Amino acid sequence: MALNKYINVMISSRNSSNFDGTNLTEIRKEIKDIIEKEKLFGREIFKVWINEKEDPQSFDETIWKKCLREARQADIVISLYNGQSGWIKKNDSIGICHDELREALDSGSGKVWAIKLEGCVYNSKTSEQQKNADKKFKEFVEKNHQIFSKPVSNIKSLKKSIKEILNDAVIKLVERGVFEVSRSKSNYGEVLSWKRMNYVDRSNAIVNALEDSIDKKETGFLEDKTYFLQRNNYKVLLILHAIPDSVSIASARERVGQPFLQDFRKNKQLLKDDNTIGPVHIIGCHKTVTETQARNILGFPDAIILKDSFGIYVADNIQKIQMVFLEKCSDSYSTAHAFQEFIDWMIRTDEMEELEKRAISRKNIIETIANEN
Template sequence: MSTDKLRVMISSRCKPYQTEAGETFPLDRLRQSIKDELDAAHLLGQPLFECWINEQEPAKPATLDVWDECMKAVRQAQIVIALYNGDAGWCAEGGDGGELGICHAELSTALQTGRDRVFMLNLPLAAECGEATDRRFQEFVRQELSFNGPAATDDTNALAKLKQTVAEAVALLAREGSSQLRKSSYALGQALAWSRMSFAERKREMEKTVGQALLERFASTSPRSLGEFNAGGLRLLLQFETQVLLMTVHAIPAPMTTAAAREMVGRPFLSDHKVLQVDEAERPKTPLGKALKFHGPVHLIACHRGVTEKQATDMLGFPDATVVSTGFGVYVLDPVQRVQLILLANCRDASSSRYAVQRFFDWLKRSAQAPEFIAHAKARSRIVRAIQKEQA
């Protein structure tokens, strides 16, 4: 019985080029070596990969041009590896009318259609890559892929790095795929038990699970639960990075389209001036016995089903906000009032809830947004304390 193969696309220029050091880098030989290695790779005696490089593709229908065919290959691939040397590639209209080079377009399309399957291998920079299209490509890479490792020294070193990258990609895709298989199990086990609960019971269970996940994740920093407060949910003081953050945990125990479930949370940030009133005796202390200063609140909301960007901005109350939709759900920031909402999608049982928490903090790390996250929490606490002062 034949095995379905993983489709790997190699995105780069196809010809040798001169590096900045004045040497010739055999990019054509590297691409062919990659294809030969992957096509020959077996797992337990079965072929595992099908490698796509455009120079060996057969003729295509007249309805598709080369550009269309390359974009189609990007979308169909399970793994996309970009060999980056700063050259954006040829332009469909010859440039420069502000269009993208083919390598730029392939990488952009790959990131838009599945970032976790995209990997980039740095090669020695090309000597002649100073065109406007190349500069746009280089800036795009700096913004989108802030960490991708040192450049390979030669084609042998590049091939070794690429084999390590493919092995890592397969392991990552296997882990991600196993988490997605939970979606087919929502009619069984704990997910079924949660579905049988009333809204109030499910809400408490979701909040308890997410709260425990946060406490266990930051257990080494001695966090402390502050129990329930009037708006419903949990308050947690957590040592995140070098700061203490006040995070409130809420849960929407049914689809966001169900008004009765959505209204159990409402707009929790409207009660921030009450949430921030933590009794001195409940606050964690420094070794000298002084109460720690904390920042926030930041609102983490577990959603029993999916959540869209529009539903997130509707909860905020207006659309003019920073909205990031990614694997864990949706992150929303009001850049004026510094309200931060983290909506975790598909918290159907304990495993999926904990995984959503994990994905959020993984995103903070990968996107290098943790300092911004903390800065907004600090600003929010100053705003809320000013409201408290006026209320007093």
């Protein structure tokens, strides 16, 4: 496999509309030139793809597929949204800009940014097919609002915003690279030290790493020897656990068991004030975890099971049980990063609001159970 010598950036937008008195095609070409001239230690590091490189006369299904491939393979995707979904294939219902953004998000939402172009001028005499496609794109954008930076109204602000996005994106790419290296099978440093530990010590190391990561982040805090996730006006009670080996090994798995069965013992902590809700169980797994294994720990299959880069999130909509399985907690860095990946994912997908709702309901259920015991 050839070494990729560049950070590949894709700029997705309409190209026939005008923004700040200039055609978007010209703006995109200028932005491409600006980005590709940026250097790190004297070396150009960015390669920018825009569909102006393709022959507009041949913009058929083959070119459509190429655009989607670029969206899928790009390291960074920046979508410039002006309300238009773009060119539509015959008998289709979504535009190319919509499909590019969808493909980019599906291949990795963490690599996607978007900017709303205010005051963009385009032809208002569009077909019903185009209007319906634009409406669908608007609905899709609203569901994924978390990827948007501040809207811009002129070319100067647009260029500044793109530079800020690229700065953040490069830092994130480096962080992810360090994370993946630390998660790889290695026998050095802290990874080796953790492998030498017995189950008790390794479990304690994982939990201690989780405690440090929660306490150091703006999202969480320690209070009366208990960890909480601060969300809006609520304090979400977090209960920390560790599975010190493969989840398939019974003796490692049984160190956690079904932790939610003991939730009623946290009733006094939950009743300290109206704003305390939960709990949510955070389970650091030394190795990987599968959806089937997560279901087995929950005890029944009919639940929400969501897998992402951090591991698996489990939510039961009947009993409102919530568990987070953080994968490959092989050292303190990978453990802390997995927790932060979970928080970022919850915010990015708006699942955090659902977590809060379930945590409120779980508190009420626990109070009822505690009163019966």
